[in-house]
Amino acid sequence: xxxxDRKAKYPYFEEDTSxxxxxxxxxxxxxxxxxxxxxxIVKHLHAAVKEIEPTHEEWLAAIKFLTDTGxxxxxxxxxFILLSDVLGVSMLVDSINNRRPSGAxxxxxxxxxxxxxxxRYENGANICLDGKGEPMLAxxxxxxxxxxxxxxxQIEVWQTNNEGFYDVQQKGVQPDWNLRGMFTSAHDGSYWFxxxxxxxxxxxxxxxxxxxxxxxxxxxxxxxxxxxxxTAPGYEPxxxxxxxxxCQYLSEDAVFGxxxxxxxxxxxxxxxxxAQKFGLKAPYWSVNWDFxxxxxxxxxxxxxxxxxxxxx
Ligand code: BEZ
Ligand code: FE
Numbered sequence: 001x002x003x004x005d006r007k008a009k010y011p012y013f014e015e016d017t018s019x020x021x022x023x024x025x026x027x028x029x030x031x032x033x034x035x036x037x038x039x040x041i042v043k044h045l046h047a048a049v050k051e052i053e054p055t056h057e058e059w060l061a062a063i064k065f066l067t068d069t070g071x072x073x074x075x076x077x078x079x080f081i082l083l084s085d086v087l088g089v090s091m092l093v094d095s096i097n098n099r100r101p102s103g104a105x106x107x108x109x110x111x112x113x114x115x116x117x118x119x120r121y122e123n124g125a126n127i128c129l130d131g132k133g134e135p136m137l138a139x140x141x142x143x144x145x146x147x148x149x150x151x152x153x154q155i156e157v158w159q160t161n162n163e164g165f166y167d168v169q170q171k172g173v174q175p176d177w178n179l180r181g182m183f184t185s186a187h188d189g190s191y192w193f194x195x196x197x198x199x200x201x202x203x204x205x206x207x208x209x210x211x212x213x214x215x216x217x218x219x220x221x222x223x224x225x226x227x228x229x230x231t232a233p234g235y236e237p238x239x240x241x242x243x244x245x246x247c248q249y250l251s252e253d254a255v256f257g258x259x260x261x262x263x264x265x266x267x268x269x270x271x272x273x274x275a276q277k278f279g280l281k282a283p284y285w286s287v288n289w290d291f292x293x294x295x296x297x298x299x300x301x302x303x304x305x306x307x308x309x310x311x312x
Pocket of ligand 1: 082085111112113206
């Protein structure tokens with residue numbers, strides 16, 4: 001057998017054909033989707049390595065980074081998801097899985113501070129349990145893409161306090177369930193509640209991902225936002241944010257969560273009589289925000305994966 005024949009029969013590793021050689025090893029019985037995923041990853045990974053031409057030291061530094069990222073993970077901290085977030089991959093996966101008809105409220109990432117089981121409140125309740133921060137009135141409607149009100153929609157909201165921390169990050173400092181709540185839209189689709197104006201805050205940056213951000217000249221701040229999940233029978237659930245328009249980080253959100261259609265108008269209200277009507281003191285911020293739901297297209301809604309994740 002000539003060398004040429006042997007090469008054709010036994011594809012040993014060579015720099016030029018490295019990805020093809022690796023991918024050819026996959027067994028005929030392997031799951032087809034896994035095979036497709038792995039072959040694409042191998043193809044692009046080898047292409048990246050060929051373009052980068054890392055030294056051994058650089059390759060080891062990359063392995064150490066991934067090892068440190070794994071070591072940072074525990075029941076409360078998922079550093080790999082954080083890595084995916086800052087690389088824009090979480091938003092990309094979210095966008096691919098939540099393409100909506102025009103006019104429907106867009107999705108954004110869930111974030112690590114969602115906690116299921118928020119307290120249920122009547123419309124008008126104040127979810128700020130410690131009275132700290134600039135008062136805010138949030139009101140609006142849940143409607144469908146034709147503008148018709150959706151009655152009985154569940155609107156779950158959560159946000160940081162005025163220091164930029166979620167309640168779960170400050171156990172014993174903030175009251176449990178501070179700035180979280182679940183509301184139900186009324187017969188005309190309307191909802192309203194009181195809270196405080198959201199402010200920007202850094203994503204957890206005391207681990208390898210935070211260090212990497214610093215090394216590549218990026219800050220860890222998220223633009224000021226309030227999270228919400230809106231669900232109603234017959235409609236696609238929406239996991240989304242409302243952003244304040246005046247935040248300095250709006251165009252440089254650390255996890256790329258900002259979308260044009262999610263930036264709200266926040267009006268500063270000085271009228272004391274108006275404030276009293278809503279159980280507030282002037283000045284307060286008022287944000288009027290409608291959630292527009294798209295009709296349900298599949299049995300599985302975009303929030304079902306959260307329940308699976310919580311269950312695991
Ligand atoms: C958040 O908005 O809560 C968040 C999102 C991604 C990473 C960290 C925090
Ligand atoms: Fe957040």
